[in-house]
Amino acid sequence: MITLRLFLLMLGVAVTVSSAGAAQSSELPESPQTYVDLAKTDVDSGNIVGAALNYQRALVLDPGYRVAQNAFAEFAAANRIQLRPRSWQDDVVAFVHPETLTMIGCAVGWIGALGLAWMVFAGGFTVWRTAGGIALVGVGTALFAMGWVSDPRIADANLAVLSGKDPARVLSGPADNSAMIAELSPGSAVGILSPRGPWTYVVTPSGARGWIASDRLISVLPESQNAGEG
Amino acid sequence: VPRAQPVNPGAAPLPNTADPSGAQANTERVAFAELVIPKKTAFVGEVIPVEFRFFFNASLPFEIQSRPSLSGEGFTVQRLPDPTRSSQEIDGVSYNVFTFQTSITPLKSGTLDIPPVSLDCITQVPISGAGNLNDMFNQFFSGSGVQAFGQSREITVKSDPAQLVVKPLPREGKPAGFGGAVGEFELSSSADPTVVKDGEPLQLSVTVSGRGNFDAMGEPKLVEADAWRTYPPATTFDPQDSIGYGGAKRFDFMLVAKENQDQTPVAEFSYFDPGTEKYVTLRSEPIAVEAQAATGASSQPSVAQASAVTPAPTTDAPPEVRADKPAAPRSFTPWIHRPSAWILNAIPLALLLTFLVAGWIRKRNSGEQGRIVRARKTRKTELVRIGGLRDAEFLAGAARLIESDAAASGHASAQDWLVSQSSSKGRSVAVLREMLSQADEARFGGGLAIQVSESSRAEILTALREVHP
Numbered sequence: 001m002i003t004l005r006l007f008l009l010m011l012g013v014a015v016t017v018s019s020a021g022a023a024q025s026s027e028l029p030e031s032p033q034t035y036v037d038l039a040k041t042d043v044d045s046g047n048i049v050g051a052a053l054n055y056q057r058a059l060v061l062d063p064g065y066r067v068a069q070n071a072f073a074e075f076a077a078a079n080r081i082q083l084r085p086r087s088w089q090d091d092v093v094a095f096v097h098p099e100t101l102t103m104i105g106c107a108v109g110w111i112g113a114l115g116l117a118w119m120v121f122a123g124g125f126t127v128w129r130t131a132g133g134i135a136l137v138g139v140g141t142a143l144f145a146m147g148w149v150s151d152p153r154i155a156d157a158n159l160a161v162l163s164g165k166d167p168a169r170v171l172s173g174p175a176d177n178s179a180m181i182a183e184l185s186p187g188s189a190v191g192i193l194s195p196r197g198p199w200t201y202v203v204t205p206s207g208a209r210g211w212i213a214s215d216r217l218i219s220v221l222p223e224s225q226n227a228g229e230g
Numbered sequence: 231v232p233r234a235q236p237v238n239p240g241a242a243p244l245p246n247t248a249d250p251s252g253a254q255a256n257t258e259r260v261a262f263a264e265l266v267i268p269k270k271t272a273f274v275g276e277v278i279p280v281e282f283r284f285f286f287n288a289s290l291p292f293e294i295q296s297r298p299s300l301s302g303e304g305f306t307v308q309r310l311p312d313p314t315r316s317s318q319e320i321d322g323v324s325y326n327v328f329t330f331q332t333s334i335t336p337l338k339s340g341t342l343d344i345p346p347v348s349l350d351c352i353t354q355v356p357i358s359g360a361g362n363l364n365d366m367f368n369q370f371f372s373g374s375g376v377q378a379f380g381q382s383r384e385i386t387v388k389s390d391p392a393q394l395v396v397k398p399l400p401r402e403g404k405p406a407g408f409g410g411a412v413g414e415f416e417l418s419s420s421a422d423p424t425v426v427k428d429g430e431p432l433q434l435s436v437t438v439s440g441r442g443n444f445d446a447m448g449e450p451k452l453v454e455a456d457a458w459r460t461y462p463p464a465t466t467f468d469p470q471d472s473i474g475y476g477g478a479k480r481f482d483f484m485l486v487a488k489e490n491q492d493q494t495p496v497a498e499f500s501y502f503d504p505g506t507e508k509y510v511t512l513r514s515e516p517i518a519v520e521a522q523a524a525t526g527a528s529s530q531p532s533v534a535q536a537s538a539v540t541p542a543p544t545t546d547a548p549p550e551v552r553a554d555k556p557a558a559p560r561s562f563t564p565w566i567h568r569p570s571a572w573i574l575n576a577i578p579l580a581l582l583l584t585f586l587v588a589g590w591i592r593k594r595n596s597g598e599q600g601r602i603v604r605a606r607k608t609r610k611t612e613l614v615r616i617g618g619l620r621d622a623e624f625l626a627g628a629a630r631l632i633e634s635d636a637a638a639s640g641h642a643s644a645q646d647w648l649v650s651q652s653s654s655k656g657r658s659v660a661v662l663r664e665m666l667s668q669a670d671e672a673r674f675g676g677g678l679a680i681q682v683s684e685s686s687r688a689e690i691l692t693a694l695r696e697v698h699p
Contacts, residue, residue: 030560061560066428070486070524073431077461077484099565106571110578117585121592153564221562 032062036071048079049218052187053161056220060152060159063093081187084205089150101147109140153221158192160202160217170210174199181210192217259323260355261286263389265347271395272336273504275412277443278394279333279475282310282347284387288317288324295350295384298330302345304396308332311472333473335443339398348388355383399502403509407451411501413442417450417512421494421519429524431486436463436497436514439478444469447501449481454516455495459486487521494519605638609698617691621682622672628690629669632662639699651697658693665690 035058042051055072058065076083092098116133119125149155162168164186171178174196182204184190190202190212200214266281282300286292300307313328328349336342399412419436426432436450449463463481470476485494493516500511565571595603609631616627629644636647644666648659672680682690 030562032560061562066430070429070431073484074459074461074486077431080462080464097560099560102564102566106575110575110582113582114578114585117582117589121585121589148566151564153562 030057030061032058032065032068034058035061036065036068039071039075043075048187049161049163051075052079052081052189053218053220056159056161056189057222060156060220062097063090063150063152064095064097076187079187080185082184082205084189089155092146092150098147098151101150102144103147105140105142105144105147107140108143109137112136112138112140156191157221159189159220160192160200161220162186162188162190162212162216163218164216168212168216170202170204170208170212172210174201174211178211182206182208189220190217192219259285259287260290260353261292261351261385261387263347263349263387265344265389265392267344267392267394270393271397273397273412273502273507274336274339274399275410275443275446275502276504277333277335277413277441277475279331279473280344282330282332282389284313284328284330284349285318285320285325286328286351286353286387288326290353290355292326293352294328295352298347298349300332300334300345300347302343304338304340304342305334305336305344307334308473331471331473333475335446336394336396339396342394342396344392344394346388346391348386350384350386352382352384355381400507400509405500405509405511407498407511408500408502408509409448411438411442411447411499412504413440413501414503414505415440415442415499415501415510415512417497417499417514419494419497419514419517421517424517425520426487427522429486429522431484432494432519432521434483434485434494434497434517436481436483436499437478438481438499441476442501444474444477444479447479450497450499450514452483452495453498453513455485457487457489457491458495459488460484460495485521487523489523491519491521491523493517605699609635613691613694616694617687622680624682624687624690625665625669625672625680628662628665628694631694632666635697635699648697655697658696661689661693662697665693 035054039051039054039058042048042054052072052075055068055075058068059072062068073083075081092101112133112135115136116130119129119133152159162184167183167185168188169180170182170184170190172181173179184204188205190204192200192202193209194201195214198214199211200217201209202212202217203209261284263282263284266283267278268280269278272278282298284298297310299310310330310332313330316327316329318325318327334344415438417436417438419434421432421434423432434452438444438447438450444467449465452458452460461484463483465479465481467474467479468477470478481497496516497514498511499513500509502508503510561568594600612627612631616624616631619627632644632648636642636644639647639650641647641650645663648663648666651659668680668682
């Protein structure tokens with residue numbers, strides 16, 4: 001059992017042999033459903049920002065989790081929260097989790113590379129074998145790259161949710177008297193481009209870029225995670 | 231068309247206008263304004279495009295000091311956009327015309343008084359009595375808009391007030407879904423995506439286009455929508471003119487099927503057409519879609535949305551139509567950032583390097599080069615072994631080694647091979663030839679005891695190391 005557990009841990013797969021132990025451990029991975037449940041609790045208590053944050057966190061953990069997608073879409077529509085347009089990455093993660101894609105890409109790429117190396121070691125180079133090895137390396141690299149850019153924990157590492165009760169104004173400059181570019185409802189998510197003290201340069205779901213008060217932003221990734229990632 | 235004269239015509243007479251109230255002043259004015267209203271009667275809520283035109287005598291320079299503003303009771307007015315500029319000739323006099331377009335919307339029935347609209351500007355008028363000199367300079371600067379001798383004067387150009395008779399919207403025939411739209415409109419709709427699964431939302435876009443009061447209109451009503459969960463639409467307006475009188479307003483409804491559906495709800499939009507003085511109700515065609523309802527307990531809406539939803543089935547869903555895969559536990563740290571990923575990738579990397587290095591070594595040891603390397607290694611081992619033998623055995627071993635070297639080099643005998651060695655190794659070759667002679671004596675001497683001194687052994691071993699294939 002220990003060997004199996006170690007092997008699975010090496011694969012990056014969460015091992016929850018004991019549910020009781022899992023509940024007590026603070027280092028075990030989070031569950032998207034946990035965040036969906038938290039979001040629904042927030043909705044019930046009228047905490048729009050908290051609900052949006054927890055839905056976003058659920059989707060960061062598993063962007064293809066349809067329960068979270070549907071619940072968040074309904075929640076956003078009911079609260080006039082603007083969502084970013086659907087991208088090709090969303091289509092990818094609808095089929096497979098980006099982490100799985102990254103792992104498969106690694107495995108396929110290494111199989112191709114080791115096959116080529118074996119041919120160097122044992123001989124037996126042929127055009128087809130060489131082409132097959134190179135193709136496996138190429139496909140593996142492509143899958144790895146696709147998983148990398150589709151993973152919201154990497155691609156959306158700078159995502160933040162707007163806090164507060166009033167709509168937040170996105171301004172053309174870092175000053176209160178700057179022209180307003182857009183107005184976003186609390187709970188809307190923006191991408192942080194450049195924090196500058198009390199003001200942060202952000203990109204809105206519609207793609208507009210402007211300045212917003214830094215104290216209105218809550219990072220979607222937990223702060224410890226951001227700090228850990230530098 | 232109500233037309234107005236300058237409010238202070240006497241302040242800005244033309245040079246040859248001695249009496250601004252005279253006949254000549256009426257035909258050649260400094261500035262005047264007119265208000266253009268396309269109709270004299272309207273309905274409450276109807277948007278009426280209006281134009282304010284300000285005429286300035288083209289032979290005089292003008293500087294506009296303010297923007298005209300219009301306000302009054304019983305109507306709303308759009309903000310005046312920047313004016314368009316044109317030229318017009320009236321009674322043989324050229325005027326620069328500034329046209330402000332806007333719209334007013336009556337809010338109550340009755341006679342609506344539209345107050346005058348004024349515009350402040352500064353002009354330069356010639357100094358009276360300058361005589362022929364002034365005329366001469368004016369002719370010189372004619373057409374340049376510059377008066378050679380003049381004085382600045384502020385003038386206010388003001389339009390006449392106007393009246394509009396506003397009728398109430400008729401009570402009879404008013405549809406239940408009438409939301410206050412007055413004008414002429416068309417309705418269209420689209421859905422995206424048209425195929426959704428497991429309770430995914432789809433967007434029904436209903437577009438109202440035409441001319442009218444887009445600001446005040448209510449949203450279209452969705453009918454036959456009991457099988458859908460609907461939410462207040464997001465709206466976007468695409469104006470076709472500067473005052474927003476014409477354009478297209480899009481209402482994006484988010485829809486979620488409660489039950490499996492093959493077509494969208496119908497959008498219904500009612501408005502009052504002031505042209506025909508009747509209410510009109512437009513209905514969109516249903517759009518064919520494949521909308522699958524959510525299944526499974528996890529897709530139930532939250533309590534806060536309960537007023538708008540129908541409870542979804544909880545446990546009846548068979549496993550094969552499960553709404554979603556179980557949400558596997560995940561971490562906020564991507565796998566590739568975890569130590570396990572580096573360890574896991576280090577294993578094939580080590581294998582790869584091992585294969586490459588081993589392959590290189592294997593290639594190095596195979597073929598002629600490999601044979602040479604192996605022979606050198608064997609010879610080196612043999613030299614060490616011989617170095618440990620005594621006297622006759624030592625000589626016999628050294629002779630065998632030389633004979634083996636000769637055979638490897640393709641020579642018939644050891645002596646021949648030694649002869650073929652370069653002259654630079656002459657001393658070593660001589661030592662080895664002497665050694666071969668001693669070995670022959672030991673081999674064929676019939677029990678003759680041969681002794682090899684330590685110095686000779688060292689000499690022979692050195693020569694053996696120096697002379698090799």
